[in-house]
Amino acid sequence: MRKILLAGLVSLLPVAALAQESDAAPTVDLPMADVTKVMTAAVDGFIRPGYDAFHESADKMTTAMKALCEAPSKAKYDAAKSAFRDAAVSWAHIEVVRVGPVIEQNRFERILFYPDRKSTGLKQVQSLLSKVDETATDPATLGTKSVAMQGFGALEYVLAGTGSEELLKAKNSYRCRYGAAIAGNIANVAKELSDIWDAPEGIQKAWEQPGPDNLNFRTGGEAITALLGILVHGAEAVRDQRIETFYKGSDKAKFPKQALFWRSENTWPTIKGNLEGLSTLLEKSGMVELLKEKDRPIVAATQAKLKSMIELSAKITPDLEKAVENAAERKKLDTLLADGKDVIAKLNDGYGGAIGLSSGFSFADGD
Amino acid sequence: MWRGEAIDRRGFLKAAGITFTAALAPSSLMALERTDAVYASGFRAPDGSFGVATVSERGEIIDRVPLPARAHGLAYSAATGRTVAFARRPGTFAMVFDPSRQTEPVMITSPEGRHFYGHGHFSPDGTRLYASENDFDGNRGMIGVYDARDKFRRIGEFDAHGIGTHDMTVSDDGKLLVIANGGIETHPDFGRTKLNVDRMEPSLVLLDAKTGVLIQRHRLPASLKQLSTRHLDMAENGRIWFACQWEGARNALPPLAGWFSRGEDLSFVSLPEETTVRLGNYIGAIAVNRHDGVVGLTSPIGGAAVTLDAKTGAVAKEETVREAAGVASAAHGIAVSSYDGQFNDTRSAVAWDQHIVRLG
Numbered sequence: 001m002r003k004i005l006l007a008g009l010v011s012l013l014p015v016a017a018l019a020q021e022s023d024a025a026p027t028v029d030l031p032m033a034d035v036t037k038v039m040t041a042a043v044d045g046f047i048r049p050g051y052d053a054f055h056e057s058a059d060k061m062t063t064a065m066k067a068l069c070e071a072p073s074k075a076k077y078d079a080a081k082s083a084f085r086d087a088a089v090s091w092a093h094i095e096v097v098r099v100g101p102v103i104e105q106n107r108f109e110r111i112l113f114y115p116d117r118k119s120t121g122l123k124q125v126q127s128l129l130s131k132v133d134e135t136a137t138d139p140a141t142l143g144t145k146s147v148a149m150q151g152f153g154a155l156e157y158v159l160a161g162t163g164s165e166e167l168l169k170a171k172n173s174y175r176c177r178y179g180a181a182i183a184g185n186i187a188n189v190a191k192e193l194s195d196i197w198d199a200p201e202g203i204q205k206a207w208e209q210p211g212p213d214n215l216n217f218r219t220g221g222e223a224i225t226a227l228l229g230i231l232v233h234g235a236e237a238v239r240d241q242r243i244e245t246f247y248k249g250s251d252k253a254k255f256p257k258q259a260l261f262w263r264s265e266n267t268w269p270t271i272k273g274n275l276e277g278l279s280t281l282l283e284k285s286g287m288v289e290l291l292k293e294k295d296r297p298i299v300a301a302t303q304a305k306l307k308s309m310i311e312l313s314a315k316i317t318p319d320l321e322k323a324v325e326n327a328a329e330r331k332k333l334d335t336l337l338a339d340g341k342d343v344i345a346k347l348n349d350g351y352g353g354a355i356g357l358s359s360g361f362s363f364a365d366g367d
Numbered sequence: 368m369w370r371g372e373a374i375d376r377r378g379f380l381k382a383a384g385i386t387f388t389a390a391l392a393p394s395s396l397m398a399l400e401r402t403d404a405v406y407a408s409g410f411r412a413p414d415g416s417f418g419v420a421t422v423s424e425r426g427e428i429i430d431r432v433p434l435p436a437r438a439h440g441l442a443y444s445a446a447t448g449r450t451v452a453f454a455r456r457p458g459t460f461a462m463v464f465d466p467s468r469q470t471e472p473v474m475i476t477s478p479e480g481r482h483f484y485g486h487g488h489f490s491p492d493g494t495r496l497y498a499s500e501n502d503f504d505g506n507r508g509m510i511g512v513y514d515a516r517d518k519f520r521r522i523g524e525f526d527a528h529g530i531g532t533h534d535m536t537v538s539d540d541g542k543l544l545v546i547a548n549g550g551i552e553t554h555p556d557f558g559r560t561k562l563n564v565d566r567m568e569p570s571l572v573l574l575d576a577k578t579g580v581l582i583q584r585h586r587l588p589a590s591l592k593q594l595s596t597r598h599l600d601m602a603e604n605g606r607i608w609f610a611c612q613w614e615g616a617r618n619a620l621p622p623l624a625g626w627f628s629r630g631e632d633l634s635f636v637s638l639p640e641e642t643t644v645r646l647g648n649y650i651g652a653i654a655v656n657r658h659d660g661v662v663g664l665t666s667p668i669g670g671a672a673v674t675l676d677a678k679t680g681a682v683a684k685e686e687t688v689r690e691a692a693g694v695a696s697a698a699h700g701i702a703v704s705s706y707d708g709q710f711n712d713t714r715s716a717v718a719w720d721q722h723i724v725r726l727g
Contacts, residue, residue, distance in 0.1 A: 027670060027690050104565045115556040118504075215616045218647070222617070222668075236558060358690060358707035359411060359718030365559070366612070366651050366667055367439060367455060367485060367533075367597075367721055 027364065028221030028356045030290055032210070035220030038285050040208045042227055045284035048197050048204065050094030050277070055194040057083075057090035058187035065180035072168045072176070080167075080179075081159055085266055087186070088152055092273025096234030096281065099226065100203055101196045109147040110189050113154075114260050115245055121148035125157050129175055137177040139184030152261075155182040160263040224290065224355060225364075231278055231347045232361050238274045239340035242267075247324050247333050256320035265318035272313040278343075279306040287351070295354035302346040309339045387467045391430065398427035405429065405727065407450055407466060408693055408704055409438030409720035419452040420717070421466045421726065424698055426710030428717075432464050432472065439485030440534065441724035446493030449515065450726065451475075453498060457482040457555040461498060463519055466726055475519050480504055481511065482555055486534040486722075489515070490576065491541040497576075499532045499546070500524070503554045508532025510544060510574070525579030529570040530563075534598040537576060538605065543629065544574040545607050549595040550587075551614070564614050569596045571609060573629060585633050594621050600655040600662070602677050605629060608662055610650035623650050624664060624675070636680035638673075645671045645685065651721050656696035663694035663701030667721075672703045693723035 064083035068076040091111060102108050113121050124146055128136055135141040142150050158164065158179035166175050197204055203216070210217035217223040246259040259267045282288075288299040316323055316332050323329045352361035388396055399405070406422045410431075417437045421429040438452035448467060454460045459482050463473040477483050477500060487498035496513040508527035513519045527535075529548025536545045550569030552562040569592070573583040587594055593615035600608050605628045613621045620643045622635035638646075647669030654663045661683060662675040672691050674684040690706035697711075704710040704719035 027667070098560060103560075103562075117556065213618050215618055218617050233558070233560070240558060241556070363411060363437075363718055364667060364690065364706055366649065 027358075028219075028225050030220050030224060030355065032220045034290055035210060035224055036208055038287055038290060039210070039223050039227065042281060042285035042287075043197070043204050043207050046281045047094070047097055047207075048194075050097070051190065051194040051197050054087070054090045054094050055187065055190035057087040058183065058190040061087040062180065062183040062187050065176070065183045068167060069172050069176035069180050072171060072173075074168065077168055081264065084152075084155060084159055084183075084264065085269060087183075088261065088266055089269050089273040091152065092270040093277035093280070096237070096274055096277040097230055098233055098237070099230060100207075101193055106147050107189050107193065109151070110143065111151050111186055113148040113151050115241060115258070116148065116153065117258070121153045122157065124149045125154045125161075128178065129158075129163065132174050137174065137181045139181045139188055142178075142181045143185050143188065150182055150185045152186065155179055155186070156261055156264050156266075158182065221356070224287075225357070225361070227285065227287065228347065228351060228355070228361050229365070231282060232344060232352075234274065234278050234281075235340060235344045235347060238271060238278075239337060239344065242271050242274065243333065243336060243340070246320060247330075247337075249337070250330050250334065254324040256324050259320050262320050267320060268313050268316055268318060272310055275306055275310045275313060279303060279310065282306075291351070291354045295350075298346055298350035298354060302343060302350070305339050305343050305346065309336055309343070312336060312339075387469070390468070395427070395429045398423040398425065399429050405466070406695055406702060406710075406723050406725050407441055407443070407452075408710070408723045409434070409441070409452055410717040411437065411720070413716055419450075419462070419464070422710055422723075424702070424711065426702075426704070426713030426715070428715055430466070430468075432462070434462055435460060438462070438720060440487065440722045442487045442489050442496065443724045443726050444489040444493035444515070445727060446489075446491065447515065448726075449489070449493065450724065451487060451489075451496060453485050453487055454483050455720075456484050456559065457501065457503075457553065458485070459483065461487065463496075463515075473519050475513060475521075477511070478521060481509065481524075484508070484532050487511075488535055488537045488544075490537055491539065495576075497535060497537065497544060499527065499535045501532065501553065506530055506552055506554075508546070508548055510535060510546065510579070523579075525574055526581075528572045528574075528581050528584055530568055531595070533595075536599050536601055536607075538601065542576055543582065544576045544579075545599055545601070546572040546574065547596045547599050547609055548572060549597045549612075550592075551595055561614070564593065567593050567595065567614060569594055569611075571596050571607075571627065571633065583629060585627065587633075591621060598650065598653045600653050602626070602655045602662070603657050606677075608653055608655055608677075609633075610653035610664055612650065613648035617648070619648070620644070621648060623648065624653065624662075624680075626680075634680075636675065638680075639682060642673055642682055642685060645669050646673065647671075651692065652694045652723075654694040654696050654701060654723070656701060658696070659700060661701065663696075663703070665691040665694045665703060667691050667706060672701070674701055692719045692721050695723035695725045697725075 061083040064080045068080040206216045210220050210223045246255045261267050348362050349360040357364045409419050417434045418431045420431045437455045439455040440453050442451045452462045459477045461475040481500045484499035498511040500509045500511045502509050508529050510525040512523040514522045527546050531549035531551035533549045534547045548570040550567040569587050571585045595612045598610040606626050608626050610624045625635040627633045646666040649666050649668040650664045651667050652665045660677045662677050664673045667690050670689045672686045672688045676683050693704040695702045706718045708714045
């Protein structure tokens with residue numbers, strides 16, 4: 001059913017009431033069967049498995065945190081930090097999807113509050129740790145507090161920030177129980193996302209079958225443009241939000257402690273996770289199949305550049321102070337920035353132009 | 368957005384002077400000599416660089432001014448001839464230039480904690496420039512006030528009484544600022560990401576242009592809370608036309624345009640369903656031609672240009688324009704551009720940006 005909305009009035013009209021659409025001039029005009037195949041592959045081969053995996057890793061992180069709280073030991077502490085890393089990397093894979101349910105009801109911010117230029121999250125977490133607030137030790141009540149206190153950034157501080165040695169000193173310490181509640185809260189949000197995407201009549205169907213009655217995409221072109229948008233915006237986020245936040249070039253001011261997860265040295269594992277997520281989505285969706293034969297090399301070229309970035313990100317020192325000071329390390333950062341720009345251009349202008357966006361994806365995203 | 372009588376080329380040539388015309392390429396000079404109107408619009412060149420061009424009625428490029436990044440909306444002062452190209456959000460520059468190149472360009476930079484939202488307007492006497500801006504840490508729209516007589520020094524700001532402030536204009540007598548608050552929260556840390564689509568707060572606002580005092584604010588009803596009120600133009604008798612972009616369910620048929628005046632409620636145009644569908648629930652630009660009594664709307668999403676009767680709101684004309692971008696009042700009817708380089712009768716090797724301003 002299509003909805004006609006008027007001020008103060010919502011009425012419903014049958015589909016048959018729709019006028020002809022033969023005069024429409026969709027910018028991206030692709031065969032619907034091909035679009036459905038690609039969207040289905042993107043949803044079933046990347047988005048749903050991505051959220052499922054994230055949910056599973058968040059559950060494991062919660063279990064590891066509870067185990068640490070109940071019987072603190074060096075081994076349990078290491079296991080908790082390892083579970084944190086696994087969950088953060090799992091999130092990084094699917095984090096590139098910045099549309100749909102994840103950006104509703106503050107879910108994204110509840111999982112990860114970043115960037116945080118004014119250290120709002122840090123201040124709130126430090127304040128919470130300086131006293132005992134039992135409502136912060138229950139995921140249900142923690143979930144109603146400031147988003148900056150309930151996600152990965154907060155848990156990283158619990159595990160690796162000032163005072164983290166307390167985790168080993170006493171059984172069921174307040175700090176540890178707060179950390180376990182954060183993990184549980186992340187797992188709760190992850191479950192919500194997983195459930196929403198797994199519901200057969202919900203968003204998964206809407207993404208896979210564009211049409212006049214669809215809540216998300218009226219045409220196949222809109223759906224594919226949105227899918228491309230995930231890749232373009234995801235690549236932009238890696239470059240602009242994850243790297244340039246602390247390093248914009250050798251001649252610019254450097255802020256290594258503004259980097260995401262610098263304390264736990266998980267900056268590069270999660271950036272690598274973002275890049276792998278982009279590469280996996282591009283591959284699993286089969287987006288290349290929508291292009292004419294002559295245009296298909298743009299996808300292989302994009303994948304090659306992403307692969308190069310993934311490999312390079314694993315070779316940069318996790319000590320970000322050193323990464324921005326050492327000339328050889330800086331060269332790697334410069335390469336990542338340049339390659340990131342190239343990936344964005346290949347997706348934006350290359351793939352975007354090939355499907356019909358004459359001036360590229362970003363130019364055509366309106367305002 | 369231009370609102371005077373049909374501008375003529377002679378006025379522009381007179382203002383431009385011999386130095387300007389002597390510097391033009393023969394084809395550009397020919398275009399200028401035979402045009403009935405002159406426009407300006409932002410563009411992206413094939414090499415990826417950005418600029419703003421003056422354009423003839425036929426759509427031929429007369430002159431180009433380079434820009435450091437992508438522009439969005441433009442403002443023109445008939446009193447001084449100054450034209451401003453505002454950076455696209457979340458940009459931090461606005462380039463003031465003289466289309467006749469009689470004075471040096473001035474680059475305005477948004478102050479700390481603010482970025483431009485892409486639109487602005489001059490006071491009728493050209494002494495003030497108003498710009499829509501984002502106080503991003505305060506999550507509120509602002510109107511920056513700049514002194515055009517003093518190198519566009521920022522002399523103050525007004526609360527726009529809404530979030531996601533986008534287009535704005537000034538009443539003919541200069542007493543009112545008319546503001547379209549799109550209702551969508553953004554923050555430069557998150558690029559162009561829309562941060563609150565599930566809890567938008569669109570509104571249309573009138574401020575006292577001298578004091579910034581709130582005169583009138585229209586919030587939308589709950590059923591239309593995801594209708595982003597984004598673009599404006601003034602018709603005769605103080606009627607303010609507005610155009611919207613729908614962020615809600617794609618299978619809805621929301622009203623996409625309407626009007627109001629000081630002291631009046633909002634009136635939405637009842638577009639035919641096929642027109643709403645054709646516009647893709649998204650109007651990217653709006654312009655009123657007072658002389659002809661029509662309103663132009665474009666949609667890059669739907670690939671359409673629609674002309675309405677300014678008195679009744681009835682659809683007078685619908686055209687298919689692939690990747691439709693800007694609209695402006697033409698000597699007759701509405702001028703339309705597109706992302707793929709079409710500007711009225713001419714296709715150029717540029718991507719025209721979302722807005723056109725008529726110079727005159």
